[in-house]
Amino acid sequence: MDAADFLRLQDAALWIRYLVSLLALLLAYYVGRSGSRLFGWFARLTSDTRDDPFWKALAAGWWAVVLTALLAFVVYLHDVRLEPLHTWGAMLVRWLGSRGLGVMLILAGTYAAWRMVGVLASHIKVADDGSFERQKVRKQTLLTVVESTAKGIVITVGALMALANLGVNVSALIAGAGIAGLAISFASQNLVRDVINGFFIILEDQYGVGDIIRVGDLAGGVERMNLRLTVLRDLEGKAHFVPNGQIDHVTVMSRDWARAIVDVGVAYGVEVDRALAVIGDEAEKFYEDPEWRAKFTEPPQLLGVNELGDSAVVVRVMFNVKPKEQWGVAREFNRRIKNRLDAEGIEIPFPQRTVWLRQDGEAQA
Numbered sequence: 001m002d003a004a005d006f007l008r009l010q011d012a013a014l015w016i017r018y019l020v021s022l023l024a025l026l027l028a029y030y031v032g033r034s035g036s037r038l039f040g041w042f043a044r045l046t047s048d049t050r051d052d053p054f055w056k057a058l059a060a061g062w063w064a065v066v067l068t069a070l071l072a073f074v075v076y077l078h079d080v081r082l083e084p085l086h087t088w089g090a091m092l093v094r095w096l097g098s099r100g101l102g103v104m105l106i107l108a109g110t111y112a113a114w115r116m117v118g119v120l121a122s123h124i125k126v127a128d129d130g131s132f133e134r135q136k137v138r139k140q141t142l143l144t145v146v147e148s149t150a151k152g153i154v155i156t157v158g159a160l161m162a163l164a165n166l167g168v169n170v171s172a173l174i175a176g177a178g179i180a181g182l183a184i185s186f187a188s189q190n191l192v193r194d195v196i197n198g199f200f201i202i203l204e205d206q207y208g209v210g211d212i213i214r215v216g217d218l219a220g221g222v223e224r225m226n227l228r229l230t231v232l233r234d235l236e237g238k239a240h241f242v243p244n245g246q247i248d249h250v251t252v253m254s255r256d257w258a259r260a261i262v263d264v265g266v267a268y269g270v271e272v273d274r275a276l277a278v279i280g281d282e283a284e285k286f287y288e289d290p291e292w293r294a295k296f297t298e299p300p301q302l303l304g305v306n307e308l309g310d311s312a313v314v315v316r317v318m319f320n321v322k323p324k325e326q327w328g329v330a331r332e333f334n335r336r337i338k339n340r341l342d343a344e345g346i347e348i349p350f351p352q353r354t355v356w357l358r359q360d361g362e363a364q365a
Contacts, residue, residue: 017077017078020077021074021077021078024070024073024074024077025070027104028066028067028069028070031066032062032063032066032067034111035059035062035063035066036059036062036063039055039056039058039059039062040055040059042055043055043056068085068088069088069092071085072085072086072088072089072092073089073092073093074089075089076088076089076090076092076093077089099165099166099167102165103162103165103166106158106161106162106165107158107162109158110154110155110157110158110159110161110162113154113158114151114154114155114158117147117150117151117154118147118151121143121146121147140208140209140210141202141208141209141225142202144209144224144225144226145202145225145226145227148226149227190243190245191228191245193245194227194228194229194243194244194245194246195227195228195244196245197244197245197247198225198226198227198228198229198230198244199227201225201230201244201247202225202227206250206252207222207250207252207255208222208225209222209223209224209225210222210254211252211253211254211255212252212253212254212324213232213250213251213252213253213254214250214251214253215230215232215242215246215247215249215250215251216249218232218234218240218242219232219234219253220232220233220234220235220238220240221233223239225244227244228243228244229241229242229243229244230242230244230247253324253326254323254324255323256323257297257320257321257322257323258320258321258322258323258324258325258326259318259319259320259321259326260318260319260321260325260326260327260329260330260333261316261317261318261319261330262316262317262318262319262330262333262334262337263306263307263314263315263316263317264279264314264315264316264317264337264341264348265309265311265312265313265314265315265348265349266312266313266315266341266346266347266348266349267311267312267313267346267347267348267349268311268312268313268349269347270313270346270347272305272313274346275313275315275346276302276304276305276315278340278341278344278346279302279315279317279337279340280302280317282333282336282337282340283300283302283317283319283333284299284300285336286300286332286333286336287299287300287319292329292332294322295321295322295325295328295329296319296320296321296322296329297320297321297322298320300317300318300319301317301318301319301320302315302316302317303315303316303317303318304316310351311349311350311351312348312349317333319333
C-alpha cells in the first residue's frame with residue numbers, strides 16, 4: 001500500500017473509516033504502552049531514584065506524541081478542517097504510505113517473535129519432582145542461555161530490517177559497526193573475557209542454575225546465569241552479580257553427590273570406646289530411618305577419634321548424601337546425637353580452665 005492508497009481512505013465508506021479509526025486507536029494504545037514500558041525499563045537500570053521523574057516525564061511526553069499523532073490521523077481521515085492537526089495528519093498518512101506502515105509491521109512482527117520465544121521457552125518444561133539431578137541443571141541452564149540469545153537475535157534482526165525499510169544503508173552500518181567494534185574491543189576486553197569464560201563454563205558444564213557454588217568469598221545458589229555473568233543468591237537473600245571473567249576458581253558443592261561431616265565432642269572422663277559405640281549406633285539408626293533413607297547414597301562411616309582437643313575428644317562421623325542434602329543431614333544428626341548422648345549420660349564438654357593457686361609458704365618451699 002502506497003501513499004495514494006492511504007489518501008483515498010477519505011473517500012471510503014463511513015463504516016470503513018470508523019473501523020480504521022478503531023484500529024488506529026488500538027495501535028496507538030500498544031505503541032504508547034510499549035514506549036512507556038521501555039522508559040520504565042531504563043529507569044530500573046539504575047538504583048538511584050532521583051532520575052525517576054525524568055523518565056516519567058519522557059514517558060508522559062511519549063504518550064503526548066502518540067495521542068497527538070492519533071488525533072491528527074483521525075482528523076485527516078474524517079476530513080475535519082482543524083489546523084494544524086489536518087496538515088499533520090496528511091504528513092503522517094504520506095509517511096505511513098511510503099515507509100511507516102512497513103516499519104510498524106516489522107516492529108510488530110519483531111515484538112511477536114520476541115514474545116513467542118518466551119512462550120516457547122516456558123512450554124519447555126524441566127521435570128521438577130523435588131530431586132536434584134545434573135541433567136536437570138544442565139537443561140535449565142541451556143534453556144536460559146538459549147532463550148536470552150534467541151531474543152537478542154530477534155531484536156537485532158528486527159532492528160536491521162526496520163532501518164533498511166527506512167532507507168538506511170544496513171550494509172555500510174554493519175561494516176561501520178564491525179570497525180567500531182574492533183576499536184571498542186580494545187577498551188572492552190573484560191566484556192569479551194566474560195563472554196568467552198561464560199561459554200566454556202556452559203560448554204564444560206562446570207555449574208548451572210540451581211547449583212550451590214563458592215566463588216572467592218561469595219557462596220550461594222546459582223539463581224541465573226548467561227554468557228556474561230552469574231547471579232548468586234546467598235543464605236541471607238542477597239543477590240551477588242559475578243562477571244564470568246572474574247571466575248578463575250569455583251567450588252561446586254552440589255556436584256553429583258555431597259558429604260556431611262559431623263564432629264561430636266565428648267568429655268575426657270568418658271570411656272572412648274563406649275562413646276564410639278553410641279555415636280556409631282546412632283548414625284546407623286539415622287541411616288535406617290525411612291524418612292531420611294532416600295537422602296543417603298552410602299551407609300555412614302564412623303572415622304573414629306579425629307582430634308584430642310583442649311577440652312574434648314572429637315569423634316568424626318561422615319555421611320555420603322545426595323547433592324544439596326548435606327546441610328540438612330548434618331543438622332538432623334546433631335539434634336539426634338545430642339538427645340542420645342544426654343540419654344546415655346555421656347557428657348558433651350564445654351571449654352573450661354583449671355586454675356592452680358599457690359600460697360606464699362608453698363611458693364617459698
